[in-house]
Amino acid sequence: MTQTQVIKVSKDLLNKMDETYKKQQLNKKPPYTVFTAKVNGVTVTAYTSGKVMFQGPAAATEAARWGTALSAKKKPAASAVLPPGFDRLSVIGSDEVGNGSYFGPVTVCAAYVAADMITKLKALGVRDSKELTDDQIVKLSHSIKELIPYRLLVLEPKKYNAIQPKYNAVHMKVALHNQAIFLLLNDLAPVKPEGILIDQFTPEANYRKYVRSEKNQVAEKLHFITKGEQYHVAVAAASIICRAAFLEELDEESAELGFNVPSGAGAKSDQTAAKVLKQGGIELLSQYAKLHFANTEKAKKIAGYSN
Structure with a gap:
């Protein structure tokens, strides 16, 4: 068995x-x-x-051999955190990709799925991007973008490094989610979504604290829940679009540098960063990687880089 x-x-x-x-x-x-x-x-x-x-x-x-099995956790009842029938409402879903990857950008997408589009997207295969291959994600992304309104923000490493000292990782994501949602709401006007669901990455109080410092604050109809793609297909659609954008940006980085650029922040990233340092120093690396990650110092040691 x-x-x-x-x-x-x-x-x-x-x-x-x-x-x-x-x-x-x-x-x-x-x-x-x-x-x-x-x-x-x-x-x-x-x-x-x-x-x-x-x-x-x-x-x-x-x-x-390695540890104790985790006890199965039941998915919280949607009714406990979201309005009844939320999965059938017209909703903006918002998600991000790339925050934990040393190379590549942070991508954030807000996607609007009207109630009459929910069944069509599900039939298309729109679901949790973690269940899909990279090829499926890229292909699905193109189809989704032809069917629904969305706003995609891509924060390139160079810009990320410039604002990172001022914005910590959470504040940065709050700002990006807020701006993507704000822009999409403007695109949709006068149509208004029945709810806005953000795939939760920080407690709601923390999100609202950071969003107060943003110029274009969106504060109404917001809902926060982890694994948001399980509660509305709009989050799954947003996740697929921003994941595809992240993958395409990594492909572009690989093409520009002439060798494969990995996602994540493991040993492969250290080795790749060392190659970039040897090729063009920290200035070149700053165009492709998030310099405040520990990978930078590891790469310097591998490359024997002292500047």
Whole structure:
């Protein structure tokens, strides 16, 4: 009988698992994963969040080598946090991608899905972007953008580095979400959404604290919930659009530099950043990477860069 076990591990233990399973790792690497390996009939999928999923007849045994399985958590009832029937309303959904990746931009998208478009988008295959391959995401993104109104903001690394000392990561995301929603509301006027759902990345009080410092504040009809794509297809659509934009930007960076630029912030990013430093110093690296990440100092040591 196939079993599924999920554990949560530290970054150090995740790195150790990566090394241990190196020879058993598969070539495919879905989004948000560190590695996928096949071990004694068990598929091991390690996610950047620190969660590791074991699937197979001996999943429990293999998982026990590394930690204790997490107890299953029930999805909170939507009625507890959202108005009744929220998933059938005309809603703006908002999500972001790239904040945890050393290379590439931060992309934020606000997407409006009218009630009469919900079924069509679901039939198209619009769902949680983590369940889709990169190719599926890019293809779906093009289809979605032809069907619904949206606003996409792309914060390139160079601009990110310029404003990062003033804006911490959370404040930056609040500003981007707020601006994307504000612009989309202007596009839609006089049509008004019945709700605005933000895939939650910080407590609501914190979001509202930061948004008060923004010029164009959107404060009404806001709802916040983690895994927002499970509660309205608008968030799933926004997630796919901004994920596709992030992937396309990474492809452009790779083409400009002449070698593959990885997502995430692991050892591959350190090695790639070292190559960029050797090629054009910190000035060149600042055009492609978020310099305040710890990867920068690691890359300097690898490259022997002292400036």
